[in-house]
Amino acid sequence: MTPWHWQRSRMSRWRVRATWFVLALVAVLYCVFRFSGPAPLETNLLALLPATEANPVAEKAVDQLANALGDRTVFLVSSRDADRAKAAARRFGATLQASGAFASVTAELPPFDLGQIGALYTPHRFGLLTPADRAALAHSSEGAASLRDALMQRIYNPVRGPLATPLADDPFGWLEHWLSDLPLATSNLDLEDNMLVAHRAELTSVLVVTTLHGSAYESRVQRAVLAAASKAETSLRAAWPDASVARAGAVFYAESARRASEREVHLIGMASACGIALLMLWVFRSPRLLLLGFLSTALxxxxxxxxxxxxxxxLHLLTLVFGASLIGEAVDYSIQYFVVYLGAPRDWDAHRGARSVRPALAVALATSLLGYAILAWAPFPALKQIACFAMTGICVAFASVMWLLPAMLPAASRQAPKAAQRRLFERAAVLLVRWQRAIGGRRSWAVALVLAAVCAPGWLQLQSDDDIHLLIQRDPVLVAQENQVRDAVGIDNTAQFFVVQGATQETVLRRAETLGAKLDALPAGQSVDGWRSVTQFVPSARRQSEDRALVAQHVFADPAALRATLSQAGFRDAIALAWIDSFSRAGEQPLTVERWLAAPWSKPFAHLWLGAVATNGQRAYAAIVMPQRVTPHNLPALIELARVTEGVAFVDKAAGVSKLFGEYRVDSGMWLGGALLLVLALVVGRYRLRGGIATTLPVLLAVGVTLAAFGYARVPLNLFNCLALMLVLGVGANYAVFLREGCQRDGADLGAVWTGVLLSAATTLLSFGMLGMSAMPALKSFGVTLTLGILVSVLLAPMGMPAGVPKEGRKHA
Structure with missing residues (x-):
């Protein structure tokens, strides 16, 4: 090479290095920028789930309920002594408040004027009747006598509720009855000493409720809440050793998931990196090649x-953990390049070496991209992210091997293999020859038939399990504490409910009332323990108008007789006249949802009203009706009730996701078949029909053996096992491709080629195998399936070697 050409080549190498340095710097700075602000890690487990409802309003209802409960945390302070429990709760609440980690802490309720509730309803009292009062008025046949009896019962009734109304405003008690029927007390808690207290057996529990400064899924909020809660519990145990604290809230689950994912990222990342480093050093005996391999992977x-x-x-949790396992696959491309580098003659050129290995790496890249592209088609946000992450990572690793590594490995730096490497390659060549003779050539089909016969009973025993918990696994300690809180408070979960829609607010309220009546009419075996709806606080305008008309007909039709009845009961004439006149002054204006929502005390129930929603570009309204005690016995009746009621849909997020899991698991069989045909077409285009079939056969058998193993082990298949088989197809096909391409390269050392294939498989197994130890069930399914499938793929890879290679292998040995 002339000095001019040498200088030009050197400048070209530096330009390539500079370009990659700039690109890497931009990517690193962008990542640092994103992580320097609010952490972009998505710890909301619901965000991992797909939209399962055909109705987008139902999905909005799921999100609204999650948001309504997500910014709250609940602590339950318990002790066998009631006074100690209350004192401990006060101390605990004060410590939480002093920490500054919460927007509000409520251990003792502030004084509340119950008159605010009555003040909202009093102007509309003539249109508010309970079902019992409505029935009593509608079936009243005695006129004034009936009214007089009701009036006497009202006057002389010694039992008055907390929402008692003045006799002058409500002489017959209809408003008081309405207020008493409001579902304000939705739990087992009692108000004692301005605290919410539950008594269970010998245990007294006090509720402490907090709200967060920000989202429960922000790392900053999670750390502050956990630190404050831990400090408060430590302080509590020091003062009251017998007191205990149970906690519930989305922030605790989010923090637990984030911490577990970070722990697994560190474990998988460090274990994979260290294992891969040791393997590469053992094979290549070169720290420089090790660093260059990790440089490509890091990029x-x-x-x-x-x-x-x-x-x-x-960045979803699943993506973060899965990304840590991508090290083993991304390093494969550099390994194959280094194998060519070590087996090349002294005058080897780095760029020619890259071109010689490009066909093998291109085919391997295409098959891997195909497997991940199928993941991207699945409707799960986390799987789409994993696909994007993996496809980008292996494309960048491939590009760096093609362009950056040749610029980092000039010809003058190449060294001949060391004696230990030559011995390793020689032994690998001997092993390859013997193994290929056993399973390759004409024996390939016999081996395939034997494996199919062995696997067939396992295929017949395959089972499936599409439970949502395969994706989300919650900390059992937190689940136990949440159940303790639920048992004490006496509330059900909010995962199953009805969504009622309509073109107007009035339509929604009417349909919700119809649904409520049908829920009340369910037979004993299918009944629910009540229900919650906005109509229990705000009846429809039609219902209010009907009630007002009923009162007008049976009470105010004869003002003189009504005035006499009131006077006989002891009402002063001025008061009686004022009440009678108030009926005409009240007018026909009904109570509206907006007025109810404007009242501060309505906030705990505001999630029942979804308000205006957009469906298919049109404005509509929606509300939630939440049944209590949904069981497997009454669930079919509730689903049928929604089906036959206009504008009503039943939402069961967990069941919807599980159903979707099952549908896509079945569909994945067709995806796998289609992907196999595409891989076959790809390799046939490269190796012709016979060579393409031989190259595809190992990975096809690997998929079959993996499925049979699950059948024999009685491990139910889930969607993630099936999707992992796509990756087995995409990644496992690489080994037969690498081996066949190595056999076809002129002057290639087959021992080095086989060593490189085994090293690539080992690094991939090391990374993906670590996923099998993940606490996340979805990733564990991925890891176990990939480990078994890739192991079988590499063991059967010699089936794809071209004819006549054993002699060459012996020669190179």
Whole structure:
């Protein structure tokens, strides 16, 4: 090479290095920028789930309920002594308040004027009747006598509720009855000493409710809440050793999931990196090649992280943990390049070496991209992110091997293999020859038939399980504490409910009333323990008008007789006249949802009203009706009730996701078949029909063996096992491709080629195998399936070697 060409080549290498440095710097700075602000890690487990409802309003209802409960945390302070429990709750609440981690802390309720509730309803009292009062008026046949009896019962009734109304405003008690029927007391808690207290057996529990400064899914909020809660509990145990604290709230689950994912990222990332480093050092005996291999992998991961954050804005937990396992796959491309580098002659050129390995890496990249592309088609946000992350990472790793590594490995730096490496390659060549003779060539189909016969009973024993908990697993300690809180408070979960829609607010209220009547009419075996709806606070305008008309007909039709009845009961004439006149002054204006929502005391129930929603570009309204005590026995009746009631849909998020799991698990069989045909077409285009079939056969058998293993082990298949088989197809096909391409390269050392294939498989197994230890069930399914599938793929890879290679292998050995 002339000095001019040498200088030009050197400048070209520096330009390539500078370009990659700039790109890497931009990606790193972008990631640092995103993580320097609010953490972009998505710890909301519901965000991992797909939209399961055909009705977008139902999805909005799920989100609204999650948001309504997500910014609250609940602590239950318990002791066997009631006074100690209350004192401990006061101390606990004060410590939480002093921490500054919460927007509000409520251990003792502030004085509340119950008259505010009555003040909202009093102007509309003539249109508010309970079902009992409505029936009594409608079936009243005695006129004034009936009214007089009701009036006497009202005057002389010694039992008055907390929402008692003045006789002058409500002489017959209809408003008081209405207020008493309001579902304000929705729990087992009693108000004692301005505290919410539950008594269970010998235990007294006091509720402490807090609200957060921000989202429960922000890392900053989670750390502050956990630190404050831990400090408060430590202080509590020091003062009252017998007191205990149970906690419930989305922030605790989010923090637990984030902490678990970070722990797994560190474990998988460090274990994979260390294992891969040791393997590469043992094979290549070169720290420089090790660093260059990790440089390529690091570029792939940084690029994947930057692109994923730019596209999605958030990084799911599954993506973060799965990304840590991508190290083993991304390093494969550099390993194959280094194998060519070590087996090349002294005058080897780095760029020619990259071109020689490009066909093998391109085919491997295409098959891997195909497997991940199928993940991107699934409707799960987390799987789409994983696909984006992985596809970006392996593309960047491939590009770095093609262009950056040749610029980092000039010809003058190449060294001949060391004696230990030569011995390793020689032994690998001997092993390859013997193994290929056993399973390759004409014996391939016999091996395939034997494996199919062995696997067939396992295929027949395959089972499935599509439970949602395969994706989300909550901390059992937190679940136990949440159940303790629920048992004490006496509330059900809010995962199953009705969504009522209509073109107007009035339509929604009427349909909700119809649904409520049908719920009340359910037979004993299918009944629910009541229900919650906005109509229990705000009846429809039609219902209010009907009630007012009923009162007008049976009470105010004869003002003189009504005045006489009131006077005989002891009402002063001025008061009786004022009440009678108030009926005409009240007018026909009904109580509205807006007026009710404007009242501060309505906030705990505001989630029952979804308000205006957009459906298919049209404005509509929606509300929630929440049944109490949904069981497997009454669930079919509730679903049928929604089906036959206009404008009503039953929402069961967990069941919807599980059903979707099952549908896509079944569909994944067709996806896998289609992907297999695409891989076959890809390799046939490269190796012709016979060579393409031989190259595809190992991974096809690997999929079959993996499925049979699950059948024999009686491990139910889930969607994530089936999707992992796509990756087995995409990644497992690489080994037969690498081996076949190595066999076809001129002057290639087959021992080095086989060593490189085994090393690539080992690094991938090391990374993906770590996923099998994940606490996340979805990733564990991925890990176990990938480990078994990839292991079988690499063991059967010699089936794809071209004919006549054993002799060459012996020669190279």
């Amino acid at each position: 792939g991961i940084v690029g994947a992280l930057a692109v994923t954050l730019a596209v999605f804005g958030k």
